Amino acid sequence: MAGGITETGELYSPYVGLVYMFNLIVGTGALTMPKAFATAGWLVSLVLLLFLGFMSYMTTTFVMEAMAAANAQLRWKRMESHKEEDDDDSSSASDNDVLIQENYDRSEKQPILSRDMDLLIFLKSQTVWRWDRWPLCSSIKAVFTLLLGPFTFFDVQKTKYLQILTSLMRWIAFAIMIILALIRIGHGQGEGHPPIADFSGIRNLFGVCVYSFMCQHSLPSLITPISSKKHITQLVLLDYVLILAFYSLLSFTAIFCFHSDSLLDMYTLNFTGCDIVRLVVIRFFLGLFPVFTISTNFPIIAVTLRNNWKTLFHREGEMYPWVVDRVVFPIITLVPPILVAFCTHDLESLVGITGAYAGNGIQYVIPAFLVYCSRKDTKLVFGYGTVNKHQSPFRSSFWVGFVLVWAFSCFLFVTANIILSETKL
Template structure:
């Protein structure tokens, strides 16, 4: 839960924190980015990627500032409680004249502002892990808190739907290609869900069978408590970077040999909607910052560290996407980029083809139970009443069921990963990445001035400290919401 003290956790160096943040941001969204790039055009995609990366960096510094302000409040409460305990101890002490005299002399010698002077420089040190839910409860009113949980719940539902669709989709693509005695997925072959896969089984039937197996195997974890182990994180990170490195190298080699098939346009604004959602989703980290930043041992240059991370991530996304769109024809790029390497003319080694084709299965499957439990706990927190407890059936059956069923139903109806990622990023992602951090930093600044005075300086304050930036983020978020909604309505009207 929120508010756990970081001293009980294992601390790590700033550079390890840089690696962890890189791994956190670069996830499933990166695999859907190449197709979005090819659809929107390389120049528009590059501009939007850099701009959205900048916006995400800005709101990340907003969340960091809010974390420091929340820590200052918690530290100050501890100081006040400590003073009250000292006063209580002195009032219940012996009534002997000598003890009274000693207490009086100690009180006279101690400066009135000694506690404040001693604690002020460290008030804004980020030592307590204050999750976004707790920050919302500290700085927002009741309506704001409920809206926060609504937004985070919608985002987590979208996350689970993407994961529930990605694993069966990858398994279907690999197994159906094998079932048709094909070496792999041909780049210029367009498959329909009604095409045969194994004997009388259609591709969509195979997909839904895999979805059912996926739900039966991983769904029960939603009813229990699971935690991500350190070794599992290391394993999945290692597999991820091996897969990304193989894809980038193979694409570069193919382009270098003059075998590149891609001729992406400069701009195609019809694809901007999905590109926007994919980019927002691919820069999502704000909701996990407290768990990531708090254990960093030295936070002296935290903002510079975050900036360096974003530069590296931008370079990586650009390298992955540009090698993809010039290596493969735009209409042949699949929603899950790894599946483009299931061809013999791209990868000659069968083991590598299967590794890349099944890569999302391994990495996503390990994350699904963790996100499901996180969503379940957010539901419980949203309806929690002070001092109340849930009946066993509600706690162990109802909440896990409403967590698991909706994303599985969405995945049953569609496996269009680009649209799922685009919609999740464009709506819930906009709220988490832009709206919530902007209101958090605005209200925490206001609260800090009231509590500690106008001269107090938050040592982790954002470089974007002028209120103009808060208004700019909110205006941009509103514009994005209107643009994406209008684009969807127009698309539906054309259909």
Template sequence: MAGEITDTGELYSPYVGLVYMFNLIVGTGALTMPKAFATAGWLVSLLLLMFLGFMSFMTTTFVIEAMAVANAQLHWKRMESHKQEEEDDDSSTASDSDVLVQESYERAERRPILSVQRRGSPSLFEITDRVEMGQMASMFFSKVGVNLFYFCIIIYLYGDLAIYAAAVPFSLMQVTCSSVGNDSCGVDADTRHNDTDQCWGPLRRVDAYRIYLAAFTLFLGPFTFFDVQKTKYLQILTSLMRWLAFAIMIVLALVRIGHGQGEGHPPLADLSGLRNLFGVCVYSFMCQHSLPSLVTPISSKRHLTRLVFLDYVLILAFYGLLSFTAIFCFRGDSLLDMYTLNFARCDVVSLAAARFFLGLFPVFTISTNFPIIAVTLRNNWKALFHREGGTYPWVVDRVVFPTITLVPPVLVAFCTHDLESLVGITGAYAGTGIQYVIPAFLVYHCRKDAQLAFGHGTPNKHRSPFRHTFWVGFVLFWAFSCFFFVTANIVLSETKL
């Protein structure tokens, strides 16, 4: 559940943490980035990618600072509790109750002065407890703020599930359905299909997609009703498959470009594709909601900010390499929403095993993540309506919450498989809230709380390098500007239609 404080688990080195963060950020969003690059133009795409990478790095340091302040508060409460227990033990031998009352009053009067003197220790800000985002929201936000936090997280997770639910059937449809005259070779060289085109026999492509969606829901949907844990070995297997697929795609694209077979001539700039590009880029840098479970187990956090900065530089370089090789290798109108599907063609990859591996790569990796995201969303629903000391009836706990978790994203996937739009909308709205708005408010309120509790000038070793309040205002201004821009762009697009 998002609001729980949990053990850190097994510790790992800073460089292992760097790899984990890289794997967390580089996911499904990267597969939709090439088409967004080709649509918006290479120069606009590069500039926006670099700027959004910088913004994401800034808000990541905001979340890490909030984690340090939350840990300081927890550490201090434990120190106070331990001190109180010792004082209670010492005073238990006294027999006069009036004396006890007077001593308690004197301790209460003295404690704030003593507390301020002791709270200046930098060790208080060590990140040793894994404090999830929901718990930080409850520590620093009002009740309204906590509810808005959960609402934003829930909307984002719904978008995530809708993307996953559409990506797997879409990939299966593209690989198994082929046009007449190309029945044995997966996706055609001409990738511009209509959903009403023939797939197998009397079945249309959209019928095949919905059959695969039904099978996907029946196979993975029941996991929503139970507890699922991501195993270490599953994570390793998924990571190996991801990097093998990315490496094959980059090398194949470079080989085709080097042999003069590149078909892409991307424009310098095309503002009509900016909306989807923005959402895809925001989605592709999403990691803020998972930072507590990722950062806390790092054994040495002395140079944490530098490591995070290095991670973002490497991610920017990787996104640029993947997208630029894609847009110069393939024509813009032939790039598919899921980039891997461009390699399921005979004229691109001659080896059948490689074609099917790349074409079905999203099926393997996304299918392993869907139950985990679904259980996370279900637990956030339960946390949103949780009452202190109360429990849910069995039907509500085991039927209602899993059902409201599973049904909406499946319905969205049933209505559309436009992955670029799904990723763009999820990133532009819920992604903006999680990546910009929530971290900005978290760091603003945690700084105020730290000043009140520990005094001015308290050394927080994990304080963000963006310390001035200007940066918090700038992030919020950017977030609301993006929200307005994307909404206006959608309205204008619908009006033109």
């Protein structure tokens, strides 16, 4: 269907889409994870990381299933409309079954969701990095705004080469940090002696881990342009396995290389002022690493929010004026995160609160309700027995309830810990 291409822009392969997802998930949250691991204990941190990774994968499949169901209903309505125009004769039940199944078969090659059906109206809050010198920090943020801000006025597909470039820089930086930490540990210079468990650090660890797996808010912009979605669920699972392995390797090398008291909120800063790195260029490169991570996340998230703004205020049959569509919506999308970046400097609290509260809703509550409502609506529209090709492996209603109970429990746990912390102060 040619319309699929014109609605979503340039399509890309499943592997390119998974690179986009990897870039979106592995952002600044990964750099705050080592300190959270050190304060909560290595065993508790590993168990919680594995569990939250599993929960994030589950809700990601929930969102993809809901997107597929929504797109199937859109195509079904279009087919019914064309059929009424071309043929007044009513179709038989068997013909309907064939048409319904074709809806899901066609979704193997066509975009799952058109742009006017964005599912989430949430923005993953942009974290900011902390520097000791305010003028340098302000200058970097200003340059970042000038270079990355314009991407808000375009589509996510236009960031392909930016994604490739920053992915290369990202892997180089991560490889440098992991290798340097392993060398120091191998030479017997490792200073870290992390505890097995310290439950006082779980609250912050929870917020950091939830934040570090958050991608559900941008799935419509990421999944829609993928050209073939036949094995998308399995490929997303592979992505999560790689991310879990990477997070574990980065965090464990960090907590055994540096003493827990010396680990900074932003892990890269541990390498900019220590004797491990002797070359100034490498120190400078690692110091700017947060810029690379946010550079790939920001355009995708900004485009998602901009499209959600358009959907929120859209009225059926009406078109936005060019100025509103191409100027106003991108500006109201760009301004809030820039203001937060210039006004906030407490990275640990920002990531913790974002992950614990906003992340709880984005990653657990919204996907659970989306898939529950989509399954119920699909049965009403298509009838029982219809097979959704992109149905989540967690198709039992038990998993939906489990996610909601977990989300509510996390909310109570984090809130209670914050109240207790404030009381102690």
